Amino acid sequence: MKPTRYDLGNIDIAWCPGCGNYSILNILKNALDELDISPENLVLVSGIGQAAKIPHYLKSNVFNGLHGRSIPPATGIKASNRNLVVIAESGDGCMYGEGGNHLLHAIRRNPDITVVIHNNMIYGLTKGQASPTSQIGFKTKIQKDGVSSEPFNAVALAISLNASFVSRAFSGDIDKSKEILKKAINHKGLSIVDMMHPCVSFNKVNTFSWFRENTYYLEEDFDYTDRLKAFDRAIGKDKLALGIFYINERNAFEDNLGIYRNNDLPLFRRIPDEDKLRKLIHSFE
Amino acid sequence: MKPTRYDLGNIDIAWCPGCGNYSILNILKNALDELDISPENLVLVSGIGQAAKIPHYLKSNVFNGLHGRSIPPATGIKASNRNLVVIAESGDGCMYGEGGNHLLHAIRRNPDITVVIHNNMIYGLTKGQASPTSQIGFKTKIQKDGVSSEPFNAVALAISLNASFVSRAFSGDIDKSKEILKKAINHKGLSIVDMMHPCVSFNKVNTFSWFRENTYYLEEDFDYTDRLKAFDRAIGKDKLALGIFYINERNAFEDNLGIYRNNDLPLFRRIPDEDKLRKLIHSFE
Amino acid sequence: MVVNEFNNKLIIVISGQAGQGVSTVESILTSILKKNGYNVFATKEYMSRIRGGCNSSEIIVSDISINSFCDKIDILFPLDKGYSSHLLKRISRDTIMIGEKGNFYPDHENIIEIDFSSIARKLGGNIYTNIVIAGLMLGMLDTDISISEEFIQGFFGKKDNEVIKKNIEAIRSGMAEGISLKQIKINIEKKEFVKTNLLFSGTDSIALGAIAGGCNFIASYPMSPSTGVLTFLSQQSREFGIIAEQAEDEISAINMSLGASYAGARSMVTTSGGGFALMIEGVSLCGMTETPLVIHIGQRPGPATGLPTRTEQGDLEMVLYSGHGSFPRIIFAPSTLENGFCITQKAFNLADKFQIPVFILTDQYFLDTYYDIEPDTLDIPDTGNKSCIIESNLDYKRYELTINGISPRSVPGYGKGLVVVDSDEHDEIGHLTEDLDIREEMNRKRISKIEEIKKAIIPPVLLGDLNRNYVIVSWGSTFNVIAEALKNKEFKDIALMHLIQVYPLHDSIPEYLKNKTIILIENNETGQLGRLLKLEFGINIEKRILKSNGLPFSKEEIEENLRIALRS
Amino acid sequence: MVVNEFNNKLIIVISGQAGQGVSTVESILTSILKKNGYNVFATKEYMSRIRGGCNSSEIIVSDISINSFCDKIDILFPLDKGYSSHLLKRISRDTIMIGEKGNFYPDHENIIEIDFSSIARKLGGNIYTNIVIAGLMLGMLDTDISISEEFIQGFFGKKDNEVIKKNIEAIRSGMAEGISLKQIKINIEKKEFVKTNLLFSGTDSIALGAIAGGCNFIASYPMSPSTGVLTFLSQQSREFGIIAEQAEDEISAINMSLGASYAGARSMVTTSGGGFALMIEGVSLCGMTETPLVIHIGQRPGPATGLPTRTEQGDLEMVLYSGHGSFPRIIFAPSTLENGFCITQKAFNLADKFQIPVFILTDQYFLDTYYDIEPDTLDIPDTGNKSCIIESNLDYKRYELTINGISPRSVPGYGKGLVVVDSDEHDEIGHLTEDLDIREEMNRKRISKIEEIKKAIIPPVLLGDLNRNYVIVSWGSTFNVIAEALKNKEFKDIALMHLIQVYPLHDSIPEYLKNKTIILIENNETGQLGRLLKLEFGINIEKRILKSNGLPFSKEEIEENLRIALRS
Numbered sequence A, B: 001m002k003p004t005r006y007d008l009g010n011i012d013i014a015w016c017p018g019c020g021n022y023s024i025l026n027i028l029k030n031a032l033d034e035l036d037i038s039p040e041n042l043v044l045v046s047g048i049g050q051a052a053k054i055p056h057y058l059k060s061n062v063f064n065g066l067h068g069r070s071i072p073p074a075t076g077i078k079a080s081n082r083n084l085v086v087i088a089e090s091g092d093g094c095m096y097g098e099g100g101n102h103l104l105h106a107i108r109r110n111p112d113i114t115v116v117i118h119n120n121m122i123y124g125l126t127k128g129q130a131s132p133t134s135q136i137g138f139k140t141k142i143q144k145d146g147v148s149s150e151p152f153n154a155v156a157l158a159i160s161l162n163a164s165f166v167s168r169a170f171s172g173d174i175d176k177s178k179e180i181l182k183k184a185i186n187h188k189g190l191s192i193v194d195m196m197h198p199c200v201s202f203n204k205v206n207t208f209s210w211f212r213e214n215t216y217y218l219e220e221d222f223d224y225t226d227r228l229k230a231f232d233r234a235i236g237k238d239k240l241a242l243g244i245f246y247i248n249e250r251n252a253f254e255d256n257l258g259i260y261r262n263n264d265l266p267l268f269r270r271i272p273d274e275d276k277l278r279k280l281i282h283s284f285e
Numbered sequence C, D: 001m002v003v004n005e006f007n008n009k010l011i012i013v014i015s016g017q018a019g020q021g022v023s024t025v026e027s028i029l030t031s032i033l034k035k036n037g038y039n040v041f042a043t044k045e046y047m048s049r050i051r052g053g054c055n056s057s058e059i060i061v062s063d064i065s066i067n068s069f070c071d072k073i074d075i076l077f078p079l080d081k082g083y084s085s086h087l088l089k090r091i092s093r094d095t096i097m098i099g100e101k102g103n104f105y106p107d108h109e110n111i112i113e114i115d116f117s118s119i120a121r122k123l124g125g126n127i128y129t130n131i132v133i134a135g136l137m138l139g140m141l142d143t144d145i146s147i148s149e150e151f152i153q154g155f156f157g158k159k160d161n162e163v164i165k166k167n168i169e170a171i172r173s174g175m176a177e178g179i180s181l182k183q184i185k186i187n188i189e190k191k192e193f194v195k196t197n198l199l200f201s202g203t204d205s206i207a208l209g210a211i212a213g214g215c216n217f218i219a220s221y222p223m224s225p226s227t228g229v230l231t232f233l234s235q236q237s238r239e240f241g242i243i244a245e246q247a248e249d250e251i252s253a254i255n256m257s258l259g260a261s262y263a264g265a266r267s268m269v270t271t272s273g274g275g276f277a278l279m280i281e282g283v284s285l286c287g288m289t290e291t292p293l294v295i296h297i298g299q300r301p302g303p304a305t306g307l308p309t310r311t312e313q314g315d316l317e318m319v320l321y322s323g324h325g326s327f328p329r330i331i332f333a334p335s336t337l338e339n340g341f342c343i344t345q346k347a348f349n350l351a352d353k354f355q356i357p358v359f360i361l362t363d364q365y366f367l368d369t370y371y372d373i374e375p376d377t378l379d380i381p382d383t384g385n386k387s388c389i390i391e392s393n394l395d396y397k398r399y400e401l402t403i404n405g406i407s408p409r410s411v412p413g414y415g416k417g418l419v420v421v422d423s424d425e426h427d428e429i430g431h432l433t434e435d436l437d438i439r440e441e442m443n444r445k446r447i448s449k450i451e452e453i454k455k456a457i458i459p460p461v462l463l464g465d466l467n468r469n470y471v472i473v474s475w476g477s478t479f480n481v482i483a484e485a486l487k488n489k490e491f492k493d494i495a496l497m498h499l500i501q502v503y504p505l506h507d508s509i510p511e512y513l514k515n516k517t518i519i520l521i522e523n524n525e526t527g528q529l530g531r532l533l534k535l536e537f538g539i540n541i542e543k544r545i546l547k548s549n550g551l552p553f554s555k556e557e558i559e560e561n562l563r564i565a566l567r568s
């Protein structure tokens, strides 16, 4: 792993040896480095879970909030200070399970944040229950007879919501995933990166080699502006497609806010206007 | 309105005169009548809002729960007693806003319930804020500069989640909507009916005639087993399609439950097995 | 002809179905009367529906401020034939009903029939009925038509001239009727200074206070009766640079607002009990991450959906104990409109200073009540230099251990340091830790802030001198009605101790209550403040005036209950 | 050679990284020892991670039940060289460390080096290390190899014979080492009857109690330390006809469970503080609709995510005041495993009877603690005829006003009537109403149930006679450790009053505490039960032994603190 300016030195990382999360951390640091984003200008927001510990392992501003609730604070942060690069990262349980409603509505709202879902198709930190992305038949201590719910297809869902940027990546492909992530971060508007990765401790089905065997990349010239084609690939039954499925350029949430029309300053640098307040109060005469 | 056995007599209905909710009530009663479902066997579950008052206006068992939370109790009810016909009805704010996560995961879980969303593209009971389905540019007291979020397309979303039954109807078309609703109720698995209706008090844009002008019916021979085609129609830009978009026959949630394999009785009729309990306790020796 | 004379004060009630425009009459009438120099008060009660049912507004016109709800009705304008049972109870034989045939309460005798609709129809349609009624009152009182005209112009400002003309005509027609009504004589003095008084509602007071407190971010989900604050701030969004976002649910709302605050916004949420229940995990996050947040709760009766449009002071205990784990908080409950403005402003400053959640508890009654106040009672402080946010340096530690537990707070992008906050137990930098010694230090640090907070507690408001034998203890929105009742000489042995800050409690409280007979007045079922006094100071309260049917206390009800309390 | 002799009792601790199998040693060892006739106790503490860090298990082997956590460590098996600081504090000079070179605490002298890995490798690999260690202990103690063999067969039951053979060999090799260890002499008597005792954990006790209470529906979302109850019931789903569903979030979980209960299931949820915060609106719905529900909360330290795998008794107040509006509730906090079983069972019956939420507060320490109990302490009642559900007739009214506030409850599809429930205020049938008189009646009806509930309050558990000068007040999981400490003769002037039902409180409590010096012991920051006693009975408590660093009280810590309390 090549050193980056985000390295925190000799820290204790709570992930299991061999876990895909290490690769994601690596991918993230390198993507940031290549995009030349300074740690002071970066905010990593996460929920709770193994994946959600990632902000603690690199130099960045950090908002490590509640399980399922990484996207709302990320939205609030970006809206309050558009100069910051805001990335929300958390596990599949956090983002698709507990936090499903926020994902849904953030896609509609379209803040200029990047949402990276560490998708290991399982609940890691709570020791191996099914997640929304677990496949049908997947057995756990709680799903004794195997999962019977349709697995959550985040890519298809995001396309159905006409999301601004929709992609899927695999932690095992460092370079390709880094390129996807860089594009996601650079994209103006909400970008989704469904980052699949093996959980060596609890998911004995969707292993590193399973991902290798069950994924393929969208063609280089895939037309990611075609919503229907993107959807078609998203629901493909045989193998999971990787790459950028869909880009739909639209205004970001913050840019629609009236408050930035004549004033570019982040909120913390603004001073309330007393005269206007006095005038407003007088309007109640 | 022809009398039905669900009529409650002279009751005070809290809806505004001219509201589409009256038609939906009418459609519901007639559909139930034609399906010959007895009130004692029917459970209407709702959340909070104007739409959510519907269970109080016909003869039925009623669980009128919290805002946004009609689907989880409906799921619990059906799972506990498969003999009941369970219908969850509520407004667009309730089902798509506050309750979005439940809708999402209920589609995956697929309990055999019917979900009817009274979609007036606005928050009625709280006096006219934008709902998730309000169109871009729609102005309200809170959305002063007009809505900027992408409207929520429930039909497309449900198809992306591979829902079991996906339809859209319009309260103004009593007969056609009744037929859709009957099929939805009869369908085994979760059925969605996105029931559009005008709100005469607060939505001055999406009026009765707006719906007339901006909707059309899917062809009689539309192939509702084709997920991609269904999606294509769901995201159609010109007019809103009405009818049954997609049917995907799969096992219902309850039928996957081990507990009904050898015993058909609803939970309330079962008696705990003491001998088994004693045996289980002894296994800890 | 019997002449009914009203001196100094007149209580008008307008009742009708939702959608009939009761509120419109209320707002037109109160504004114009105030502009003429009358003191006005208005409050409404309404059902949870958009059309139909029975709603009512009470308007009190007077020559001194009478800012409290009264049961008594001098004149009732029924726009409809329906009455809710609680309105019926307030109609006495002396109540004069003015309205159209068919709308009167069956056996009522004291009626004046006026065919408002036909007057309105002559002007062009039923929609003018309300304006005619307002005009009638303006005619019965001594008002200046030019003030009405100017007001109507502003009120219908965006409509075309024809509309404005018609409405002015309607006012004039109403006035003519009012002037000719000789059965009623009203003697209420107008005062010059009142003309420039401010007239706004509880909702306005909170929202204006928020702006004065520097609020520039609000994310919330609509919920009666709290939505008005979000609406108000949305309306002022451009003018004051406020981000006002309707979230998908309350959980998102509080987490968004916490994110905003972390990034340096002054942020708030507004909700009611049921919505607040969903925010409770977020309150705990607020406490753990020490992120400033103002939480406004417009209380209404529970449990669950309860009575969505009614009033209650029932959420104190839920708020007090909300959020797992220990961390300090402040709970305010404004008493008057002036106070609502000042307290909200203060809430933002204290949230920022102590890095804690600060709660403002109002209720439907408070939020929907209007009256005129003198402009200089609103203290607009130097809003510029209040922020406690510092620029960070390279070795910045968000949770630096300090003597008073308060760590200097920076925000991301402001300085060379990194701002790390965590919902897990964390070290001084903010990174998660499972070192249980650090846990103890951090827990202690958070809790120890209470000492600093205690230095700034707002003392209770006291009415009446110290040697009276009885003391009423009350909080929040009940202040005016109790103070009004106490003007009655019967109660000269009763003082009032009214709390605006309900947590932490000011330590002067037990001293004031020593050797007194305490009468607790709360608009809830169990006397939640009373329980808190018991818990904090061991104060036992025997006499309790409680109410939880969804309506506010009326002045008469307080009087009646005080009489009982004195007797027993 | 120094011989260390242990009489009657031996405290073993195994420490290592997550994933090294500390728990496996714990469960193998405790099971086999119990089957040999030894009393055993085990508890663990662990970090919130899957691999790495430092976790530990304590196992106490004794000749009488000693079911409480001790700081003292007689023998420590370090599987790794890392120690968390809280473990370090417990290691004394007398602690014997047995393990491999490199794993010992640097300056420690009392060590026995055994190369477990190389023994294991000879058997086929490192994975046998744990079994060898277990074997060593089995050899040092007097155990029967055939019992071990039988157990190993069951434990690895589903694996092939080779695996079983290897593991038995590992046990044998370990035993051989243990028998040859002459520096340690252990004299602990075995008892025949202990062999058939039950050995299970707090989690098991709650889940078994739920089954005994007729539970047939649980919807929950995983959250430490409460998930085990969901897992257990899932495992027994087919056998006992239980629907066990992992919901998408906690809000869904409670609303699903309420739906199930409405339809006649006996339902529950299991969660921890943060997850419970999200359920609070649902609790209010439960109260309003009068739908029976059992809510299990495995407490852990907050605020927010706090310390996810640690223990605390910090959620009492949040639970007590959870949910806006007034409605009755019951809160239990089991003291022992037997009690966990009985209380949970009772919780279902009372929820059904009173149509209210019934809470069971446990904590990580309680849930992760195992010890052997006599089978007949578990009272399995006649589970058949307990349901209060009635068949409805045509004019059935779900909320019929009755003298004690309890309306006969039917379920949809059972009889000719309709079952209507509503989160809004409602009439007797269940339809929503805004009639404020009915509101008052319904509110009163709901609250009045408390009288009936009070008749069934579980009285406090009392230890020690009534004329002692000191009384400890405590609740929930701290029972065993306090009782154990009190066996010490120093404390003969201290009695114990331990609460299992923490709300509503039994009215005998103040009587017991009269004229005593009270010592409050709670595993939380502020003494929440103490505050409740003050509130309910005006009881003032001066001596408080509180702890909130995430660890349970140890026996020594209680003793030490009691000494201070007696002195001061």
Ligand SMILES: Cc1ncc(C[n+]2csc(CCOP(=O)(O)OP(=O)(O)O)c2C)c(N)n1
Pocket (backbone or CB within 6 Å): A048, A049, A050, A051, A052, A066, A067, A090, A091, A092, A093, A094, A095, A098, A118, A120, A122, A123, A124, A125, A126, A131, D221, D222, D223, D224, D250, D274, D275, D278, D305
């Ligand atoms: C409100 C709440 N509910 C539940 C939990 C417990 N919890 C912590 S992490 C987690 C799931 C982790 O799964 P995922 O998000 O997929 O992350 P992973 O550990 O797999 O990376 C859960 C349920 C919590 N912390 N808060």
Ligand SMILES: Cc1ncc(C[n+]2csc(CCOP(=O)(O)OP(=O)(O)O)c2C)c(N)n1
Pocket (backbone or CB within 6 Å): B048, B049, B050, B051, B052, B066, B067, B090, B091, B092, B093, B094, B095, B118, B120, B122, B123, B124, B125, B126, B131, C221, C222, C223, C224, C250, C274, C275, C278, C305
């Ligand atoms: C937790 C919670 N949040 C907010 C509310 C307030 N509320 C009641 S109805 C409603 C929205 C109604 O809109 P919709 O669901 O579309 O129904 P409609 O009235 O339009 O039929 C809201 C926000 C509530 N009752 N509970």
Ligand code: SF4
Pocket (backbone or CB within 6 Å): A014, A015, A016, A018, A019, A020, A021, A050, A051, A120, A124, A125, A198, A199, A200, A201, A202, D050, D051
């Ligand atoms: S539990 Fe799974 S996902 Fe979590 S760190 Fe370990 S291997 Fe990775």
Ligand code: SF4
Pocket (backbone or CB within 6 Å): B014, B015, B016, B018, B019, B020, B021, B050, B051, B120, B124, B125, B198, B199, B200, B201, B202, C050, C051
């Ligand atoms: S507010 Fe709108 S949706 Fe509600 S009843 Fe009135 S017209 Fe219908």
Ligand SMILES: [Mg+2]
Pocket (backbone or CB within 6 Å): A049, A091, A092, A093, A118, A119, A120, A121, A122, A123, A124, A131
């Ligand atoms: Mg995961």
Ligand SMILES: [Mg+2]
Pocket (backbone or CB within 6 Å): B049, B091, B092, B093, B118, B119, B120, B121, B122, B123, B124, B131
């Ligand atoms: Mg709606």
